[in-house]
Amino acid sequence: MLLPLRQTFLSLLSLYLFAGGTAKGLERRLNNGLAITPPMGWNSYNHYSCSPNESIIHSNAQAVVDLGLQQSGYHFVTVDCGWTLPNRTAEGTLTWNPARFPSGYPALGDFLHERGLGFGVYSDGGVQMCMTGEPAQAGSLFHEQIDADTFASWGADLLKYDNCYSDAAQGYPDAAYDPDISPLGRYANMSNAVLATHRPILFQVCDWGVDFPSAWAPGVGNSWRITNDIIPSYRTISRILNQAVPQTSFAGPGRWLDLDMLEVGNNVFTIPEEQTHFSLWAIIKSPLVIGAALKDNYTSISQASLDILKNADVISYNQDSLGVAASFRRRWTEEGYEVWAGPLSGGRTVAAVINLKDEARTLTLDLPDVGLQKAGLVRDIWNEVTVKNVLTSYTAPVESHGTILLELWDTTVADSYDGRDSTTMRQTTTFSQVYGITSSSNYTATLSFEPQPKAATVAIGNIPYTLPASGKTLSIPHITLRAGDNNTISIDSPVPPTSLRITPPPPSFYPSTSFALVGNASHVECYTGLCQPVGSKISNLSPAGSASLSITAPSSTSGRKLVEVYFCNNDIAFSTSWTTGTNTRNMTIRVNDVTTRIEVPLSGRSSELFSPGLGWQDTGTFEVLVDGWVEGENVVVVGNAYGGEGLVNWGADFVGLGVRW
Ligand SMILES: *[C@@H]1O[C@H](CO)[C@@H](O)[C@H](O)[C@H]1NC(C)=O
Ligand SMILES: *[C@@H]1O[C@H](CO)[C@@H](O)[C@H](O)[C@H]1NC(C)=O
């Protein structure tokens, strides 16, 4: 359905209400009916830069068909920068460079349409397109309608809209990462112009993540780049993922986070690295746009890379009808791995465990880290293994920088154990592989009996408990579990319990305001509603500044505790994205003599340019097992103790800590 141009948020809202929209449907999005699942295709830029031409496009488009990629779902073929003549025509339109595209753009559209492919065109919301050197090529700024009409008349099905030379008023900065005004106005103008053509044209916002487009781009585009460009170097993957962390929940049908075009097949990553790249882009529901030379006179894609791009399971996660992006779950910083997961249709879950280390090894996914306790079936996609009845943990081999990608079926929620997975010897029922998120003697175990037994006395560790006369469930406090151990719980009972549920101890929260400032650290009051849940934070953590608190342990279990760190980090690597930028900051948590380092992602969920706290007052949380806790007095120091050895001396800002005692 095509809507009148310049529609307001209100009219969208009433449309969704009329359609009986769900809460999700009420979220603002460009309602052009396109990109209900993430767009898939091919784009010339990653391999051919701003030098595409007709034979290159013909040859690669034909390869999309011949290699079976079209069959796999890759549909759009987009010619990126470098297609135009520098100047507009006498009629004021953009036109193709006839030396590069001798048959012209309409004929190129026909060539693609004859093959059932979508025609993707490229322009730029600035005074010039992204071309370095002379001659400058005109951009679409202030020419939106004539350009949109031109593209529509050529049969365009997709428009990628770039952001170079955007700040006309200030001359010609190629890349303005801190413009005086938001890019929103420029992108909205082109979005409206495209809608006014009445041709369904998928609109891709490409402002490199400037001004936190997740907050506004869903209203104008079907996808939006969330970061600066991907580069042909493995570190680019974690930089982009660290920027995606706080914003995955902004994605949904018709509105996708664009993690940038794929490098799979460009021979810049190893095969395991390509698997990591493709897996994560797919499950975060990024557009999947191949950036490799599939076929030209010099290059053809390797079979191994092609197999990755055509993996039907991974593509199905990207195109899943539920349309929920996977999110960041857990990072084990020193151990060098991290976990992402998300829901799929059919009650399934997809989970990825990324090996960040430079060596092959085995890694374990603890199902509770993705909210599950058991899976009736686990499909390990890259290892090509299927395993039944996986309880609590799944362990598998993984190459350096590779990913264990799992599809989990028939799952039960974390902390619930089925009696059928226990063993019973005489009157003793034993549950093993009971997961402890923290080391504590303050777990509660809830046993269920079905049918309701006659008065029963149950014993755990020789301590007897009596089932209430009217009850089918019995809650037993002060159960001990240790983090990381294969814990067992044995119950002596005349009838075996049908299930066991574990409730971990709740976190005790210690706000940064209760910490003492040490050295150069400073206290920062935040704007109303920010730095949740405290309203202020401690900044300037470095080897010369930290925050210290003495805590008397309220429990007697020593060792490793799960700590939830509340932090702020919006140190976005725009200008260092080509080199050392990571989109992370380190923090250290010292408990008595033991120091634990964590590398936290970005937390900003608002504009780094114009929001009240510039995204530096949006809180993120990071769960980590911290060792060193003892009975009695504990000295806790939050800082960035090793800052001098890292890239950035400063740590993330500190809002508070939750400890599961
Ligand atoms: C391959 O080379 C031939 C002969 O020079 C040329 O006509 C053709 O355009 C080239 N194809 C590509 C994709 O570069
Ligand atoms: C293109 O436009 C520029 C600036 O208006 C002008 O200097 C140049 O001569 C034009 N080039 C051609 C080939 O017309």
Ligand SMILES: *[C@@H]1O[C@H](CO)[C@@H](O)[C@H](O)[C@H]1NC(C)=O
């Ligand atoms: C496109 O570029 C390729 C590689 O440089 C070249 O072989 C081919 O002739 C070019 N085709 C056109 C139409 O310019």
Ligand SMILES: *[C@@H]1O[C@H](CO)[C@@H](O)[C@H](O)[C@H]1NC(C)=O
């Ligand atoms: C958007 O278009 C309107 C109407 O043509 C124009 O006045 C305005 O300056 C444009 N905004 C931007 C940011 O280009």
Ligand SMILES: *[C@@H]1O[C@H](CO)[C@@H](O)[C@H](O)[C@H]1NC(C)=O
């Ligand atoms: C956990 O412990 C139980 C009982 O000691 C044992 O049977 C089981 O194999 C162990 N599982 C793992 C994953 O170590």
Ligand SMILES: *[C@@H]1O[C@H](CO)[C@@H](O)[C@H](O)[C@H]1NC(C)=O
């Ligand atoms: C910390 O403060 C001291 C004394 O004011 C100053 O000399 C030093 O440069 C500061 N260090 C940092 C990292 O800011």
Ligand SMILES: *[C@@H]1O[C@H](CO)[C@@H](O)[C@H](O)[C@H]1NC(C)=O
């Ligand atoms: C132990 O757990 C109970 C609830 O399960 C909670 O109310 C209490 O605060 C916890 N004690 C400690 C020391 O964490």
Ligand SMILES: *[C@@H]1O[C@H](CO)[C@@H](O)[C@H](O)[C@H]1NC(C)=O
């Ligand atoms: C975090 O710490 C590690 C280990 O010291 C270091 O290699 C890395 O550069 C640090 N990251 C930043 C952003 O400083």
